[in-house]
Amino acid sequence: MVEIELDGKKVEVAEGSMVMHAADKAGTYIPHFCYHKKLSIAANCRMCLVDIEKAPKAMPACATPVTQGMIVRTQSDKAIKAQKSVMEFLLINHPLDCPICDQGGECQLQDLAVGYGGSSSRYEEEKRVVFHKDVGPLISMEEMSRCIHCTRCVRFGQEVAGIMELGMVNRGEHSEITTVVGDTVDSELSGNMIDICPVGALTSKPFRYSARTWELSRRKSVSPHDSTGANLIVQVKNNQVMRVVPLENEDVNECWIADRDRFSYEALNGDERLTQPMLKQGGQWQVVDWQTALEYVANGLRQIKADHGAASIGALVSPHSTVEELALATALMRGLGSENIDHRLRHADFTRGAGVRWLGTSIASLSQLQRVVVIGSNLRKDHPLFAQRIRQAARKGAAVHAIASQAQLASHDAWAMPLASLEIAEAAGWGDALAVLAAAVAAEKGVTAPSNTAPTDAARTTAKSLLGGERKAILLGNAAAHAADAARLLALAQWIGEQTGASVGYLTEAANTVGAQWVGALPGSQGLDAGRMLSGGLKAVLLLNNEPEFDSAAGAKAAQGLDGAQMVVTLSPFKANLAFSDVLLPISPFSETPGTFVNAEGRIQSFHAVVKPRGEARPGWKVLRVLGNLLGLTGFDFETSQDVLAHVRSGLEATATHIPADRLSNALVEPVDLAAPPAAPAAEPVAASIYQLDGLVRRAPSLQLTADGRGSAHAVRGVAYYQAIDEVTA
Numbered sequence: 050m051v052e053i054e055l056d057g058k059k060v061e062v063a064e065g066s067m068v069m070h071a072a073d074k075a076g077t078y079i080p081h082f083c084y085h086k087k088l089s090i091a092a093n094c095r096m097c098l099v100d101i102e103k104a105p106k107a108m109p110a111c112a113t114p115v116t117q118g119m120i121v122r123t124q125s126d127k128a129i130k131a132q133k134s135v136m137e138f139l140l141i142n143h144p145l146d147c148p149i150c151d152q153g154g155e156c157q158l159q160d161l162a163v164g165y166g167g168s169s170s171r172y173e174e175e176k177r178v179v180f181h182k183d184v185g186p187l188i189s190m191e192e193m194s195r196c197i198h199c200t201r202c203v204r205f206g207q208e209v210a211g212i213m214e215l216g217m218v219n220r221g222e223h224s225e226i227t228t229v230v231g232d233t234v235d236s237e238l239s240g241n242m243i244d245i246c247p248v249g250a251l252t253s254k255p256f257r258y259s260a261r262t263w264e265l266s267r268r269k270s271v272s273p274h275d276s277t278g279a280n281l282i283v284q285v286k287n288n289q290v291m292r293v294v295p296l297e298n299e300d301v302n303e304c305w306i307a308d309r310d311r312f313s314y315e316a317l318n319g320d321e322r323l324t325q326p327m328l329k330q331g332g333q334w335q336v337v338d339w340q341t342a343l344e345y346v347a348n349g350l351r352q353i354k355a356d357h358g359a360a361s362i363g364a365l366v367s368p369h370s371t372v373e374e375l376a377l378a379t380a381l382m383r384g385l386g387s388e389n390i391d392h393r394l395r396h397a398d399f400t401r402g403a404g405v406r407w408l409g410t411s412i413a414s415l416s417q418l419q420r421v422v423v424i425g426s427n428l429r430k431d432h433p434l435f436a437q438r439i440r441q442a443a444r445k446g447a448a449v450h451a452i453a454s455q456a457q458l459a460s461h462d463a464w465a466m467p468l469a470s471l472e473i474a475e476a477a478g479w480g481d482a483l484a485v486l487a488a489a490v491a492a493e494k495g496v497t498a499p500s501n502t503a504p505t506d507a508a509r510t511t512a513k514s515l516l517g518g519e520r521k522a523i524l525l526g527n528a529a530a531h532a533a534d535a536a537r538l539l540a541l542a543q544w545i546g547e548q549t550g551a552s553v554g555y556l557t558e559a560a561n562t563v564g565a566q567w568v569g570a571l572p573g574s575q576g577l578d579a580g581r582m583l584s585g586g587l588k589a590v591l592l593l594n595n596e597p598e599f600d601s602a603a604g605a606k607a608a609q610g611l612d613g614a615q616m617v618v619t620l621s622p623f624k625a626n627l628a629f630s631d632v633l634l635p636i637s638p639f640s641e642t643p644g645t646f647v648n649a650e651g652r653i654q655s656f657h658a659v660v661k662p663r664g665e666a667r668p669g670w671k672v673l674r675v676l677g678n679l680l681g682l683t684g685f686d687f688e689t690s691q692d693v694l695a696h697v698r699s700g701l702e703a704t705a706t707h708i709p710a711d712r713l714s715n716a717l718v719e720p721v722d723l724a725a726p727p728a729a730p731a732a733e734p735v736a737a738s739i740y741q742l743d744g745l746v747r748r749a750p751s752l753q754l755t756a757d758g759r760g761s762a763h764a765v766r767g768v769a770y771y772q773a774i775d776e777v778t779a
Contacts, residue, residue, distance in 0.1 A: 053119040068099060068110040068121055079123050080132055080161050082139075082247045083199035084111040087304060088208060094139070094199050096161070098131035099123050107131035129165075136165040142177045142222070143248075144194050152249030154262035158197065179225050184214075185233035186754040187240055187308060189254040196226055196250040202242040209305065210236040211429075211440050211465025226250070235756040237433040237739060240311040244294060244304075255312055255751045256292045268659040269296055271646050272310040273369050273639040274742060276557040277412065277434040278648030279306045283314070283640060283659040290314045290640050290660060300413045301652065307433040308755070309739065309746045314640070316748035317663075321623045323635040324664025334627070339665065343672075346632055347679040349616045353589045354385060361588035363389030365579055366570050367595035368559035369743045370669065371644030372653075373693040374636075375561065376568040377673035377685070378593050384682035388576030389587065392565040394601035395527075395558070398535035399578040400721075404714030405566040406530075408649040409554020410522055418442045419518030420551065422450045422486075422511075424538060425479055426526020427457040429464045430739040430757065432556050435649075440466040448514045452482045457528065470511045476532050483541040484723065486511055490548050499544050499723040521551035527558045531602065540721040553715055557649040559743070564647035567708055568697055585610040592619045593669065594636070596626055596744060620669055623744050635666040638745065642668035643690040651708040655694065 050061045053068075055075050062071045067090065072079045082094035090111050098107035102120035107127055122128060140162065147153050179193040200217060203226065207213045214234045217226055228234065234242075243251050265284040272279040279302035284292040293314050295306040326342035327334045337345075353361060362385055366378050375392070382390045393399060415438035428451075429436045443449050448469035451458055455473055458464065472482050481502070489504035489512035491497060504512070515521060523542045532538060539553075546553035557563055565571075572578050582590065583603040590611060597607035611617050611629045619630040622638040636642075641662045645655040662668070670690050677685030687693045701709065740746045740758040752758050 051115050051117050051119075053115050053117075053121060055121045056123055062115055064115075066115050068101070068108075068113045068115060068119075069097060071115055071121070072110060072123065077123060079110045080165065081111060082157060082161075082197060083201060085201055085204075085245055088201060088204045088245075091200050091204060094197060095135045096132060096139070096165075098128060098135060100125040100127040100131075133165045133167070136162060137167060137170070139197050140166060140170065141172050142194070143197070144176060144192070146192070146195075150192070150195070150249040151252040151257055152195075152246075156249060157247035177222055182227060182231075183233075184228055185235065185239075185254075185756075186751045187254055187312060188234055188243060189252045189257050190226075190250070192252075193225060193250055195248045197248055198224055198226070199247055200226075201245045201247070202226060202251060205242055205245060206236065208444070209241070209437055209440075210238045211437075212236055214239070215242070233756065237308055237430060237757065238305060238437065240308045241295075241305050253292065253311075255315055260286045260291050265291060268657070270639065270656045270659055271560075271654045272306065273560045273646065273745065274309050274313065275307070275432055275434075276408075276559060276562055276649035277302055277307075277432065278560065278646055278652060278654050279310050279434060280654070281306065281310060285660055288660045290317050300411070301648065302434050305434060305437065309742070309749075309752060312751050313745040313749045315750055315752075316623075316745045317638055317640055319748050319750075321748055322663055322666075323621060323624045323633055324666055325635060326665065327633040329631050334633075339667070342632060342634060343676055343679055346616075346618050346634075347676060349631075350385065350589055350680065353615055357588045359386030360389065360575075361586075362387045362591075363577060363582045363587045363589070364391075364591040364593060365394060365582060365595060365597065365601075366390065366392045366565065366591075366593040367394070367600065367743070368392045368562040368565045370561060370565075370594045371639070371642065371690075372561065372564045372568055372647060372697055373644050373690045374593060374669040374673065375565050375570045376693055376697050377670055377677065377687075378591065379568055379570050380684055381591075381673055381677050381680075381682065384677060384684070385680070388573030389582060390570055390576065391572050391579035391582065392562070392570045394579045394583075394595060394597065395531045396535070396579065397531060397533040397602055399572075399580065400536035401571070401718050402566075402714065403716040403718050405563055405651070405708060405712050406555050406557070406715050407563050407651050407708075407713045408557065409524075409552040409715055410650070412438070412648070412650045412652075414520065415439055415522070416441045417445075418520050418522055419447050420450075420515050420521040420549075421447060422452070422515065422523045422542075422545075422551070423556075424452045424483065424523070424525050424542065425457070425476065425529030425532060426453060426524070426556055427463075427528070428526065428556075431527050431558075433739075435556060436464060436466070440464075443467055448518070450511050450514065452479055452486075453526075454528070457526075469514060470507060472507070476528060477534075479529065479532065480534050480537045480541065483538060483545070487541055487545050487548075487723075490515065490545055494548055496548065499541065501724060515545070515549045515551065521549060523551050523553045525553075525555050527556065530555055530558065536717060536721050537723065539715065540717055540723055543715065543717075544723065555649070555715065560646045560648070563649060563651055563708070564645065564653075567647060567712065583607045583610045585613045587614050589616045590614050590618070592617065592621070592626060592630070594621055594744070596621075598626075599741060599747065600743070620672060621744065622666065623748065625744060634672055635664065636669035636672055637662045637666050641666065642670070644668075644670070645694055647708060651713050653698075653706060653708065 081097040092112035097110040100122040182190040280296035280298040452472040488498040489508035619626040
């Protein structure tokens with residue numbers, strides 16, 4: 050540790066730290082633009098100049114290493130004069146467009162200009178003009194004349210997103226930030242550039258000119274998409290979600306969010322929202338009141354149970370639903386006497402585990418791993434924030450090994466990180482690839498391999514790597530969980546993990562995959578799994594927050610399987626499943642209901658509604674509770690969502706933030722033959738693209754116009770949306 054004196058106070062910081070780090074530790078604010086705690090030091094803006102004793106001139110706090118006994122003054126005349134001089138230079142060419150700038154009210158330059166700027170400028174020459182760039186549907190670069198060349202966006206692309214999409218060209222007053230060859234910005238984390246831009250050069254294209262920042266109410270929430278459980282600040286005006294930005298949580302999402310977390314809010318205000326209960330009568334949809342709709346469903350379930358038995362009723366529930374909704378849906382099925390409930394819509398192998406399957410380690414630890422093996426994942430697209438953490442580990446020297454299909458990983462840079470090894474194989478070959486790796490580990494350790502497979506030279510190299518290091522993880526991706534031989538993949542991964550000391554876990558697909566297992570949204574011993582329910586045979590089906598045609602392995606065939614049911618009830622925020630549903634019940638999305646999600650590491654995160662439900666929509670837990678009451682089932686007397694959660698949490702300490710460790714397990718209940726592949730050929734899992742993951746992202750126009758969204762049927766919505774905007778603004 051090194052001790053320095055900062056504004057008369059003694060501060061101890063680690064050797065190699067900069068003066069800025071010491072100031073942060075001491076709680077002393079030093080004005081800055083280019084410095085960001087998550088990015089490398091550039092020392093571009095010079096706004097952080099401070100007075101260091103014995104230094105001939107003011108020095109940048111962000112780029113000056115501390116030395117023992119150093120004396121630093123941040124408020125001396127020398128420091129203040131230097132900072133004001135820098136501000137004068139920064140404002141030479143900056144346009145005076147604060148009244149129309151989207152950054153107004155939360156602009157670093159605006160704030161610091163009040164304290165360090167002059168009342169007038171000595172420069173009378175014409176200000177320079179930088180032409181705007183079109184970099185895609187998410188980021189607006191219309192006012193690049195505002196740019197102060199801090200290069201935060203450039204460094205973010207290189208260091209966090211892993212792909213350098215923006216760069217600075219030319220020199221002097223001709224310098225500008227651009228994509229160089231006119232490309233679009235396509236990173237799945239690109240929206241974070243908007244947050245870290247200290248001026249209004251990069252702004253949100255969907256939010257642009259829709260509200261002023263001081264008009265917005267700010268409310269905490271949790272992302273309903275992937276299993277990171279990113280913490281959000283949802284900004285609201287007139288009971289409408291206007292913008293979503295990250296809430297910093299170092300253990301979960303740090304200060305970043307994925308673009309689907311940021312821009313999917315567009316769907317909340319879209320035309321496809323279901324706002325009133327509807328019944329299909331004579332092939333035509335009719336709007337009805339809640340009492341009529343719920344009594345129709347309750348009477349239908351009673352009649353079908355009486356005629357065909359409880360086993361003819363089933364529920365397919367989305368892992369994007371809240372813990373409260375999933376718990377009550379499970380209780381509803383059990384109360385009716387049915388064991389047919391499942392959240393694993395995209396799975397092909399329904400082998401039960403010994404406990405709740407999870408990440409196998411903490412999310413924060415991914416940044417510190419030294420060895421990683423990822424099987425069956427399009428890591429960068431499936432889990433952008435997990436990929437970002439593993440990317441940081443790779444930058445520190447971690448060896449990342451991948452086993453994936455050609456579609457998931459067509460090249461070594463598809464994950465935007467260096468890979469120590471890459472095995473490209475289709476889903477049917479992942480088990481064999483893991484068996485070869487297991488044989489190589491066995492050969493290195495001198496133990497008996499789990500199969501008779503001979504190790505290859507490439508596998509031996511990977512095995513040696515995996516046997517080295519201290520912090521190691523084997524991670525099974527979405528496609529590995531969905532594969533027809535998922536149990537064999539897990540068993541082989543477990544064997545390799547035991548031999549190498551690596552943790553073994555699932556990246557887990559959705560916001561509440563872990564929570565769905567926790568509340569038991571799984572078929573009983575005599576129940577039907579999602580695959581069998583979708584293939585037909587049920588007389589009554591409840592679809593909670595999902596669209597089987599898009600959200601299941603059955604795809605378009607799901608409609609055929611559900612057509613034979615006497616009654617299909619869809620509970621959704623959107624007008625979904627119209628072709629085969631008989632009842633549509635409008636439930637609230639995550640923004641309009643209190644609820645809880647459990648992320649991949651088992652962290653329990655509750656949130657409140659940020660706006661009132663739209664139209665006649667009601668929180669899903671309330672709809673299920675009333676349905677249980679109409680059916681005369683016990684255990685449906687909850688008054689609030691907190692009561693439901695308290696029931697689910699019974700047995701947990703009040704202060705518990707995670708599912709108990711004894712409930713989290715990736716072990717298998719029954720042994721799996723590791724020597725042979727499954728009898729049936731392993732089919733290629735159905736992959737959901739990054740912007741097809743759930744109903745919200747599918748209906749977000751801007752996301753469907755991105756490079757990852759284009760080409761899907763849902764992209765048509767985005768085209769129509771922007772054509773309508775162009776007509777209005779023309």
